[in-house]
Amino acid sequence: xxxxxxxxxxxxxxxxxxxxxxxxxxxxxxxxxxxxxxxxxxxxxxxxxxxxxxxxxxxxxxxxxxxxxxxxxxxxxxxxxxxxxxxxxxxxxxxxxxxxxxxxxxxxxxxxxxxxxxxxxxxxxxxxxxxxxxxxxxxxxxxxxxxxxxxxxxxxxxxxxxxxxxxxxxxxxxxxxxxxxxxxxxxxxxxxxxxxxxxxxxxxxxxxxxxxxxxxxxxxxxxxxxxxxxxxxxxxxxxxxxxxxxxxxxxxxxxxxxxxxxxxxxxxxxxxxxxxxxxxxxxxxxxxxxxxxxxxxxxxxxxxxxxxxxxxxxxxxxxxxxxxxxxxxxxxxxxxxxxxxxxxxxxxxxxxxxxxxxxxxxxxxxxxxxxxxxxxxxxxxxxxxxxxxxxxxxxxxxxxxxxxxxxxxxxxxxxxxxxxxxxxxxxxxxxxxxxxxxxxxxxxxxxxxxxxxxxxxxxxxxxxxxxxxxxxxxxxxxxxxxxxxxxxxxxxxxxxxxxxxxxxxxxxxxxxxxxxxxxxxxxxxxxxxxxxxxxxxxxxxxxxxxxxxxxxxxxxxxxxxxxxxxxxxxxxxxxxxxxxxxxxxxxxxxxxxxxxxxxxxxxxxxxxxxxxxxxxxxxxxxxxxxxxxxxxxxxxxxxxxxxxxxxxxxxxxxxxxxxxxxxxxxxxxxxxxxxxxxxxxxxxxxxxx
Amino acid sequence: xxxxxxxxxxxxxxxxxxxxxxxxxxxxxxxxxxxxxxxxxxxxxxxxxxxxxxxxxxxxxxxxxxxxxxxxxxxxxxxxxxxxxxxxxxxxxxxxxxxxxxxxxxxxxxxxxxxxxxxxxxxxxxxxxxxxxxxxxxxxxxxxxxxxxxxxxxxxxxxxxxxxxxxxxxxxxxxxxxxxxxxxxxxxxxxxxxxxxxxxxxxxxxxxxxxxxxxxxxxxxxxxxxxxxxxxxxxxxxxxxxxxxxxxxxxxxxxxxxxxxxxxxxxxxxx
Numbered sequence: 033x034x035x036x037x038x039x040x041x042x043x044x045x046x047x048x049x050x051x052x053x054x055x056x057x058x059x060x061x062x063x064x065x066x067x068x069x070x071x072x073x074x075x076x077x078x079x080x081x082x083x084x085x086x087x088x089x090x091x092x093x094x095x096x097x098x099x100x101x102x103x104x105x106x107x108x109x110x111x112x113x114x115x116x117x118x119x120x121x122x123x124x125x126x127x128x129x130x131x132x133x134x135x136x137x138x139x140x141x142x143x144x145x146x147x148x149x150x151x152x153x154x155x156x157x158x159x160x161x162x163x164x165x166x167x168x169x170x171x172x173x174x175x176x177x178x179x180x181x182x183x184x185x186x187x188x189x190x191x192x193x194x195x196x197x198x199x200x201x202x203x204x205x206x207x208x209x210x211x212x213x214x215x216x217x218x219x220x221x222x223x224x225x226x227x228x229x230x231x232x233x234x235x236x237x238x239x240x241x242x243x244x245x246x247x248x249x250x251x252x253x254x255x256x257x258x259x260x261x262x263x264x265x266x267x268x269x270x271x272x273x274x275x276x277x278x279x280x281x282x283x284x285x286x287x288x289x290x291x292x293x294x295x296x297x298x299x300x301x302x303x304x305x306x307x308x309x310x311x312x313x314x315x316x317x318x319x320x321x322x323x324x325x326x327x328x329x330x331x332x333x334x335x336x337x338x339x340x341x342x343x344x345x346x347x348x349x350x351x352x353x354x355x356x357x358x359x360x361x362x363x364x365x366x367x368x369x370x371x372x373x374x375x376x377x378x379x380x381x382x383x384x385x386x387x388x389x390x391x392x393x394x395x396x397x398x399x400x401x402x403x404x405x406x407x408x409x410x411x412x413x414x415x416x417x418x419x420x421x422x423x424x425x426x427x428x429x430x431x432x433x434x435x436x437x438x439x440x441x442x443x444x445x446x447x448x449x450x451x452x453x454x455x456x457x458x459x460x461x462x463x464x465x466x467x468x469x470x471x472x473x474x475x476x477x478x479x480x481x482x483x484x485x486x487x488x489x490x491x492x493x494x495x496x497x498x499x500x501x502x503x504x505x506x507x508x509x510x511x512x513x514x515x516x517x518x519x520x521x522x523x524x525x526x527x528x529x530x531x532x533x534x535x536x537x538x539x540x541x542x543x544x545x546x547x548x549x550x551x552x553x554x555x556x557x558x559x560x561x562x563x564x565x566x567x568x569x570x571x572x573x574x575x576x577x578x579x580x581x582x583x584x585x586x587x588x589x590x591x592x593x594x595x596x597x598x599x600x601x602x603x604x605x606x607x608x609x610x611x612x613x614x615x616x617x618x619x620x621x622x623x624x625x626x627x628x629x630x631x632x633x634x635x636x637x638x639x640x641x642x643x644x645x646x647x648x649x650x651x652x653x654x655x656x657x658x659x660x661x662x663x664x665x666x667x668x669x670x671x672x673x674x675x676x677x678x679x680x681x682x683x684x685x686x687x688x689x690x691x692x693x694x695x696x697x698x699x700x701x702x703x704x705x706x707x708x709x710x711x712x713x714x715x716x717x718x719x720x721x
Numbered sequence: 722x723x724x725x726x727x728x729x730x731x732x733x734x735x736x737x738x739x740x741x742x743x744x745x746x747x748x749x750x751x752x753x754x755x756x757x758x759x760x761x762x763x764x765x766x767x768x769x770x771x772x773x774x775x776x777x778x779x780x781x782x783x784x785x786x787x788x789x790x791x792x793x794x795x796x797x798x799x800x801x802x803x804x805x806x807x808x809x810x811x812x813x814x815x816x817x818x819x820x821x822x823x824x825x826x827x828x829x830x831x832x833x834x835x836x837x838x839x840x841x842x843x844x845x846x847x848x849x850x851x852x853x854x855x856x857x858x859x860x861x862x863x864x865x866x867x868x869x870x871x872x873x874x875x876x877x878x879x880x881x882x883x884x885x886x887x888x889x890x891x892x893x894x895x896x897x898x899x900x901x902x903x904x905x906x907x908x909x910x911x912x913x914x915x916x917x918x919x920x921x922x923x924x925x926x927x928x929x930x931x932x933x934x935x936x937x938x939x940x941x942x943x944x945x946x947x948x949x950x951x952x953x954x955x956x957x958x959x960x961x962x963x964x965x966x967x968x969x970x971x972x973x974x975x976x977x978x979x980x981x982x983x984x985x986x987x988x989x990x991x992x
Contacts, residue, residue: 189973192912192913193879194879260794261794264793266791266871268869268871269871274871276875276876280878294794295793295795295797296795314914316874316875317871317874319871319873320873321781321804321873322806347794404874405859406858406860406862407859409858410858410915411859411968413898413901414953414968414969415968417943417944417947417951417953417968418944418947418949418950418952418966418968426794440901442947443900625796626796627795628794628796
């Protein structure tokens with residue numbers, strides 16, 4: 033130090049030294065609050081604190097955002113500043129704002145990956161960000177819990193004593209949003225003297241897109257298919273993949289589309305964002321745990337939000353071929369005098385006025401109905417008085433779902449089942465005619481073929497007396513294998529409208545030989561001498577929803593006019609006989625039975641229908657089939673040709689069922705969001721058997 | 722003769738199948754519960770007010786030794802811990818209103834069963850008081866889970882260290898439903914779900930005291946036909962009516978009504 037500089041000296045004897053300089057530079061700050069669409073969040077009361085206000089040097093900064101959602105504070109010390117927005121007005125306005133369709137969708141960290149579940153949003157996804165940066169502002173993506181000063185009042189309230197939903201409320205102490213904290217304490221001025229654009233994630237929650245309507249919906253089929261998979265979940269509670277985790281955590285987590293953990297590909301659901309107050313408040317997995325399967329264990333779950341009551345039933349052991357079918361193969365029809373829907377004390381009508389229901393299924397249902405009377409009887413029923421009631425299930429779960437739906441038929445349930453066995457007898461089915469049910473059958477799946485269409489009660493069980501249920505099982509299986517149909521009065525029968533995934537093969541008939549010897553026999557009543565049948569190479573699996581052909585929806589009609597052929601009632605009855613399957617199931621067909629064969633096919637169809645430029649492979653199969661029909665038009669038997677033209681036409685109508693999804697609020701965004709996360713190669717779709 | 726033969730074939734198959742199944746089950750371990758006498762115990766105590774009654778206690782044991790094969794939705798087999806469950810009636814302690822059950826933590830047996838979870842609770846003793854054919858509906862249950870597995874009604878979000886002491890306020894809720902079959906039920910409304918769920922891995926002593934405020938009754942009547950606008954009409958004990966799409970009464974509102982009424986009464990007393 034220069035000794036001649038007498039004005040500046042460090043001294044222990046005289047520590048107080050007047051330093052001459054100009055007053056400290058004061059700074060300004062602008063914060064603009066916008067939602068994900070860039071719309072301002074106006075007139076929200078705020079508070080701002082820094083160390084100067086905390087020490088009482090200056091009063092706390094208070095005010096409200098202006099019409100453009102902007103807060104301007106002047107005269108700031110160059111230190112970090114913490115912003116609080118009043119919780120209730122903020123929550124109120126954010127509940128009404130919509131999410132953007134395309135979101136960052138970070139990958140869920142797998143075990144061993146230290147990335148937190150919720151990190152700040154990656155850059156490059158938000159148009160708000162691009163605009164802010166272009167205008168020279170700072171940009172932050174924040175969630176409500178990082179801004180509000182306390183937990184907003186919620187209706188219905190969050191469960192007491194439980195941790196807050198971590199996506200919206202990452203900070204349980206509500207310590208506000210601090211600007212300038214990311215730089216050193218003395219460098220905070222670098223974040224001041226500028227505008228910060230805060231893009232606030234709307235206070236929303238996911239709701240599954242489900243359409244409660246008479247008409248088929250591909251999105252409903254896809255989502256309820258996933259719910260039927262979820263019903264199988266045995267993941268530990270709280271773990272990724274459990275029922276409660278799906279509804280209580282994933283559906284409240286807006287960073288990612290909720291996924292059903294199926295152990296393989298974890299496909300995403302089609303979801304729409306709804307206000308946080310309309311979230312799934314109750315989701316319960318129920319397990320009778322009466323005995324280890326197959327002794328009569330029944331599992332299901334239910335979930336309730338503001339507009340839906342959703343019940344998913346689990347199937348049983350469907351091991352190849354029958355070893356574990358104990359519940360399923362107890363083929364004795366019994367009167368459906370249901371206990372089902374009422375306490376023993378209260379008189380009640382039967383499930384159906386006439387007909388029978390399968391004993392094994394009814395027992396399995398009754399076990400659950402009795403053990404969980406409080407849930408199934410009281411809560412689900414009461415909640416469904418004004419909410420849309422959706423029931424789904426795969427395999428045995430479909431049968432249980434159908435019995436459940438029948439017991440609640442006054443509440444107008446909508447049922448989607450996948451590979452379900454026959455459950456009621458013909459007369460009972462007739463009484464449930466107006467109940468909405470779409471029954472999916474995957475090609476030659478065997479389970480929809482059991483129990484055989486025969487009145488086993490009369491023909492078989494009288495033979496065996498009281499042992500009929502046990503020993504008759506074997507008899508029925510033997511019968512099933514032999515495919516021997518016993519004539520009876522009230523056979524088992526399928527309920528609902530069929531949706532068939534139909535592997536279409538074609539044949540051509542050609543003359544076996546040009547030899548005069550054979551030609552000479554033509555017309556002599558022995559055609560098999562001269563004509564041979566050969567399979568053609570192109571095969572395709574078609575998604576057939578026969579109800580679509582009677583669709584009088586504007587678009588469907590417009591589309592149908594493009595086709596010369598249309599499904600006449602005659603044809604419909606011929607190819608899709610009511611209450612029966614399109615194809616006979618067979619033993620090899622058991623491998624078509626698992627959800628792993630249903631879900632990929634629905635998934636492929638859904639992705640293709642949203643964006644026809646994707647999923648080319650399955651479309652190519654159909655094109656080839658179509659070309660083959662043109663090429664071999666002369667040689668393919670007339671019947672087959674007519675049928676396959678109709679089937680291709682039906683296939684082309686499936687995509688139109690997305691129209692109902694596009695029409696609901698946020699429906700287009702939901703499809704766009706799903707399409708963005710859906711991977712092409714998520715599944716290997718097996719078209720050929 | 723032909724007829725005779727036809728009847729015999731399936732019988733033969735069935736007997737063969739039966740024999741096969743029995744022989745298979747014969748090979749497995751003895752899966753029964755056999756709690757040793759000196760096992761550590763979890764005591765469940767329920768203080769039951771006069772208007773309520775204790776329910777049967779449902780206890781579940783699990784074993785990592787005895788597993789069974791379950792199948793995923795896609796047909797893939799995977800092993801799961803075996804389970805057993807038993808029902809215990811809680812016993813009344815003398816002439817008191819305390820009901821108690823002791824659950825051995827160690828279920829013993831070849832499978833070495835371990836206590837997994839317990840379901841207990843109270844229900845309303847005399848639903849008939851509210852009319853003929855009135856049934857008990859829901860509410861007043863407690864599930865305590867001791868391990869990481871799900872109970873028959875799923876998992877718990879509240880974790881408790883050490884012993885568990887639950888004192889809960891309950892209100893009566895009388896509900897009438899008209900859609901389908903007419904049904905009138907009495908329910909218990911508490912702050913939690915119809916079953917309060919706790920995870921208490923180290924609990925030795927579980928005490929549950931439901932406090933029934935039976936003078937505060939909320940009445941509800943469901944709609945007659947199902948529509949999107951159909952509402953259940955809730956009449957709260959202070960006479961206020963809510964028709965807002967709720968399907969269960971609001972516990973916080975009931976608490977506020979009671980506290981306000983008690984405050985008023987205290988005021989009246991002191992005057």
